Amino acid sequence: MTLDERKRKILESIVRDYVETAEPVGSRAVVKKYALKISPATVRNEMADLEEMGYLEQPHTSAGRIPSEIGFRYFVDFIMEKQKLSDEETELLNKVISSNADELNEFIGRIGYFLSQITNYASFVIVPSIKFKExxxxxxxxxxxxxxxxxxxxxxxxxxxxxxxxxxxxxxxxxxxxxxxxxxxxxxxxxxxxxxxxxxxxxxxxxxxxxxxxxxxxxxxxxxxxxxDEKLFLSGTLNILNEPEFKDLEKLRKILTLLEANEVLKGIIPDVTGDEVDITIGHENKLDDIKELSLVYAGYKSLGETGAIGLLGPIRMEYWKAAGTVETVRAAIEEVFRQNR
Amino acid sequence: MTLDERKRKILESIVRDYVETAEPVGSRAVVKKYALKISPATVRNEMADLEEMGYLEQPHTSAGRIPSEIGFRYFVDFIMEKQKLSDEETELLNKVISSNADELNEFIGRIGYFLSQITNYASFVIVPSIKFKExxxxxxxxxxxxxxxxxxxxxxxxxxxxxxxxxxxxxxxxxxxxxxxxxxxxxxxxxxxxxxxxxxxxxxxxxxxxxxxxxxxxxxxxxxxxxxDEKLFLSGTLNILNEPEFKDLEKLRKILTLLEANEVLKGIIPDVTGDEVDITIGHENKLDDIKELSLVYAGYKSLGETGAIGLLGPIRMEYWKAAGTVETVRAAIEEVFRQNR
DNA sequence: GTTAGCACTCTCATTAGTTGAGTGCTAATA
DNA sequence: TATTAGCACTCAACTAATGAGAGTGCTAAC
Structure with a gap:
């Protein structure tokens, strides 16, 4: 299942372009926008290959290609690198972290707000039940x-x-x-x-x-x-209004309704295992209701218990940005929890 | 500004039909559906009068009429009667009231849920800051x-x-x-x-x-x-997804965004005065952002402080149902607060 | 292996034509 | 004088036809 350098490059171009525009990507666009030194015809051949292998799909004969979920998966696993926060973003995060929000709820609220602000996706924070001893x-x-x-x-x-x-x-x-x-x-x-x-x-x-x-x-x-009972904090759910894939009212209602039902939502987040950022794409998710969404999340430890933070967006998601942000924020809040007790 | 019996009847018919269907109402429909003993032509004449008086408007020449905000106002003030809860609804309310939710938040949450469940509109409950003495x-x-x-x-x-x-x-x-x-x-x-x-x-x-x-x-x-700081509880905001007037994504976003900003929302609710259910329709509301919505609300007393409950829906709202529900629930929770201290 | 060229496909936007609901007005009627 | 039947007129909404444009797959040349 390994792709040669050129195919990877083309797949990456298509993913990035599609994520940006939400439109099928044509061979010419790939060459032009990403300055590859090959002709559209060659790209077309490669694209045909990639489609056969399952990484791309074609909405209809005379349209460009879009990445399949498998294509996204490959991109996420073998091509992309997590994008670090910009300087301004880092500064903002530090401000959020150090603002004296000594009420846990408020602190978590700000973290959630930060996550969805920076990424434009819905964010969630799961705070584990804090077991006490005495x-x-x-x-x-x-x-x-x-x-x-x-x-x-x-x-x-x-x-x-x-x-x-x-x-x-x-x-x-x-x-x-x-x-x-x-x-x-x-x-x-x-x-x-x-x-x-x-x-x-x-x-x-x-x-x-x-x-x-x-x-x-x-x-x-x-x-x-x-x-x-652990608690779930949601933020920025209305960001999905910006995604063209949810311009359809029925889809929108389904998702928003789902997001409103906190209890259901807890169930869709897979068990976090280690410290690593994890990504589930579309149909990889458990519940039918979110098979059109992707999840980027990571666990964190607080007082020995495991919580989680993450983002919820369309399959056509900026995974590099999302994963980078989650990774950084995860580390930051774990640090806060470590210091605070 | 007083209307004769027949005009009132016609206005009422148009309001009720329009609220139900969200479509302009024609003269024939009025006669048929509400079994008036006059001909469509007569109704047309009356409708022309009502339009001239400002109670009706016409989206375009060859369409039926819809009530103007002034028309709704007249309907609310002089025509409609508040609709009582059905037996099942009353029973449900009693269940909600008497369920031992001794946590205030939970109690309020259930009340809000009840309000929006019964009416299919968004509901709010404002809990006053409880001033203490000792x-x-x-x-x-x-x-x-x-x-x-x-x-x-x-x-x-x-x-x-x-x-x-x-x-x-x-x-x-x-x-x-x-x-x-x-x-x-x-x-x-x-x-x-x-x-x-x-x-x-x-x-x-x-x-x-x-x-x-x-x-x-x-x-x-x-x-x-x-x-x-008083607290605001919102419930059932997604009900507006059902209203055809908000099938437009931009309008939808505006409203949902507004509803998400709790602080802003507190500002739009007029000061409650007495015990009576109050209604503000469309442009009667303060903020621009909710000039396409109506408010049905009432104040209640708790420990000497004033709180409020209410509903938020489209201008094309079932005011009779909404007002009846708010009135009943208002009385019920005031009773609870009275008993509880 | 790569590329230019070209016929072909399919969507999308535009336009024109048609339908139907509903009106307003006029003249007849009670 | 109030009501009503009748009819011409208006306008949104739907349908079908058309054409442009984007993009492909394939073939043959490089």
Whole structure:
């Protein structure tokens, strides 16, 4: 499946031209635009070969060629090089990175915005669920009559809270007392260490506040369960409005609807493995709904968990630019996460 | 500007037909579909009158009539009645209301989803910034080496937190001590009562932990400042893809882009005054960008502050349905907020 | 192996012709 | 006087025909 130098050059020209113009590329255009020292006729012969091999296709007899998905795949694997960010882009990225967005959501939001701004594709960032190891604090805070706030803090700084009803038979001091006992038993305790015995211990020590204890325990249980949901941030989805392949309203609706359903979207992103930028093109994707799209993405590590960032664009995508951007941003945010803890 | 019964009937027929079909309505269609006991010719005469009065317009000579914005306005003000929810819809609403979504965001999300589901228009919910009156608790929770969590709880159950760096010269006990002093001075204190004296008092009592105190005070200050941002929730924006008036890609892009910019959107919603459902049609709206859209909205009260819910659709909108839905949902969520505190 | 030349193919834009829905006006009718 | 039937007229939307242009594949010459 290896192509000689000239064929590679021609394939590359066609890919680049097609990505730029979204029109089939003719033999003359290839010669002219990329200053090859051969005639259109020769190019035509080569193109016929490339078509036979499956790298190109022809919308109709008298049109130029466009790269097939296989052609794009070959281009991505063996021809293109990832394009580095320009100086201005790098500067902008640094600004985004160093802006004191100490709220995680905001930071991620800016990263996503940057990705889609720079590339003009839709971007996504998956933030892994941050597993915590220890409880740091448990509070029951009275809020006026009959209400209280139950508040848990983990060693990762995550805060879980819920408003609960408090039987009016309990007063503020009772709440404080329960807080204290919980804290004593659970504080700095690893989750794995919280076993039946210690829970039993809690119940025993606070028999007469059974209801409250049960509520609190239920909440802790909840916390443990919900620890498994990673979050997906999307940005720049409207960029697909610029792509001529989606000028058709029905296609557009399909894609936008898909992008709106976050949960579905999580499913289409393949499991990230290493640090490398990965690319899936058109039908290589799992779900039918995105067989007209390509994905350029990479995993990153944060607190031992794996997240992902990536771009979502048409098959006719500037893979070199997309891959370069994803690679750089991936490294940058991993660095941030490393420093930050 | 009052119309006789027959003209009203004809205007209504044209509005309803046009809303349904998005096509200009001819005299024959009016007679046939709405079983009026007059001839098309008569209707034509009346239509000519209505056009002269500004209630109808004609896309071109040989087409039927469509309602002008003034026509819609007349229809909304003097002809239509708000349509009540069907039994199934009411049932669904009750389900949404009573589902134990004790997270505010989730509750609002469901309300928005309901609104746009039922009407097929984009919906918005504005949640007012909840002003709080008292501090309930202030905690400094150590999180491993050099880090701590500063955590404030207000009487409205709002939680403000930030991760801060702690000078390594301070140990866990120092943190606890600062917490305690803060709590003693601020607990259950109204904001208006926190004056310079009490702050001075804090600083004095903790002179040797100056840095920490300043950090904490800064955070409290922050909290007070940020109390002013209301939140906007949007839902069902893709419904506009169904409207034939936006089959044009450029228009579509404009609107979707607008809807993506939450901040701009807040600006287009007029100040809500009373409890009544209000409607602004096309050019009655402030911003140029939404002069091709209509707004159906109403305010609601929550903890003394005013929020809003509403729908955003084409000028050719089912105002009766939209207004009825908004009215019902408005009442429902106000009831929820009333009960919940 | 490469290239010039040429017949051929197919899309796209333009034009002309046709259809049909709907109007406005006039004259007849109740 | 209000209503209606009848009819000529208008205009958008569809259809078919035509021609231009881009690009190919093939053949024969270099």
């Amino acid at each position: 409880f740091k604090s448990m509070q029951l805070i009275p809020l006026g009559k009959d209400k209280a706030l139950i508040l848990l803090v983990t060693d990762t700084g995550m805060i879980i809270h819920r408003r609960i009803d408090v039987p009016s038979s309990l007063n503020d001091e009772d709440l404080e007392q329960v807080s204290a006992v919980f804290n004593r038993v659970l504080k700095n305790k690893k989750i794995s260490e919280i076993n039946r015995t210690s829970l039993q211990q809690l119940r025993e020590g606070l028999k007469h506040k059974r209801l409250l204890v049960d509520l609190a325990l239920e909440e802790i249980d909840n916390l443990l369960k919900n620890t498994g | 501090f309930k608790s202030m905690q400094l929770i150590p999180l491993g080496k050099d880090k701590a969590l500063i955590l404030l709880v207000t009487d409205t159950g709002m939680i403000i937190h930030r991760r801060i760096d702690v000078p390594s010269s301070l140990n866990d006990e120092d943190l606890e001590q600062v917490s305690a002093v803060f709590n003693r001075v601020l607990k259950n204190k109204k904001i208006s009562e926190i004056n310079r004296t009490s702050l001075q008092q804090l600083r004095e009592g903790l002179k040797h932990k100056r840095l920490l105190v300043d950090l904490a005070l800064e955070e409290i200050d922050n909290l007070l400042k940020n109390t002013g």
